[in-house]
Amino acid sequence: MDWKRIFLSELDGHFVFEIAFRTVFMFIVVLVILRLSGKRGVRQLSIFELAIILTLGSAAGDAMFYKDVALLATVLVCITAISVYRLITWLMTKSSRFEKLLEGHPVYIIEDSVMVIKEGRKDSLSKDEFFAELREKGVEHLGQVRAAILETEGNLSVFFYADEDVKYGLPILPHAYNKYSDTITEAGLYACIICGTLNRLTPGHHQCKRCQHDEWVSAINTKRVG
Ligand SMILES: [Zn+2]
Incomplete structure (x- = not known):
């Protein structure tokens, strides 16, 4: 292993200061550009916004430590990227079809206390x-939830039943959930651990009619408190 080349390559005392200058300069450019994006924060990014951020980050990163990257060229890349961003966000306000194409659309995950099942669904939030x-x-437990919707930015909106309307549902706290089994030993009300469908089961082995899974856990109907 050529440690000197791996760690230092062409780094010399003079270039160290240049890297520091380039980094501070690009940091300020990126900060200004992100302010110009009009977004107030980036807690949740849509795929399209992430693409813009990656473009900015990649251009800014290269300019920080490659000797032969002109800073003004990078500034130009950043200005172009943010102009495209503003143009596209403007177009999205004009056409909802265009918006759906770029950002996707909200997807129901839970409706009436059970998981919405769609074949070949691409949104890959795991259970x-x-x-x-x-x-x-x-x-x-899912009996408390009237609807849960996966928004285009990846966050989850949850709508609850009022306490008096809470139903029985699939418990999702780990201690309760992990008591699931594929063999029912005591008759009672059970929830399918995959889709949350309720079933009154007798001892034995049962398959969920909705999703064909065969593991169950006792359903509960505790209210939300606070
Ligand atoms: Zn099921």
């Missing part, structure tokens, strides 16, 4: 990830 998000919003 674990999704239950974790519901727990963060204080959901204990």
Whole structure:
């Protein structure tokens, strides 16, 4: 291994200062450009916004440590990227078809306390990830949830039943959820652990009529408190 080349390459004392200058300069350029984007924060990014951020980041990053990248060329890349961003966001306000094409559209994940099942669905929020998000919003079981919608920015909107309307549902707190089994030993009301469909089951082995899965857990109907 040529450690000197790996760690230093062409780095010399003079270039160290140039890197520092380039970095500060590009940092300021990116900051100004992001302010010009009109976005107030970037907690959630749509795919389209992420593409713009990656373009900016890549251009700015190269300019920080490649000797032969002209700073003004990079500034030009940033200005072009943000102009395209502003143009496209403007076009999206004019055409909702164009907006759907670029940003996708909101998708129902839960409707009436059960998971919405669609064949070949591309939105890939896994069940674990999704239950974790519901727990963060204080959901204990799906019977509390009237609807959950995956928004285009990737965040989850949750609509609850009023306490008096809470139904039985699939528990999603780990201790309760992990008691699932494919063999029912005691008759009772159970929820399918994949789609949340309720079924009154007798001892034995049962398949969910809705999603064909065969593991169940006792349904609960606790109210939301606070
Ligand atoms: Zn099911």
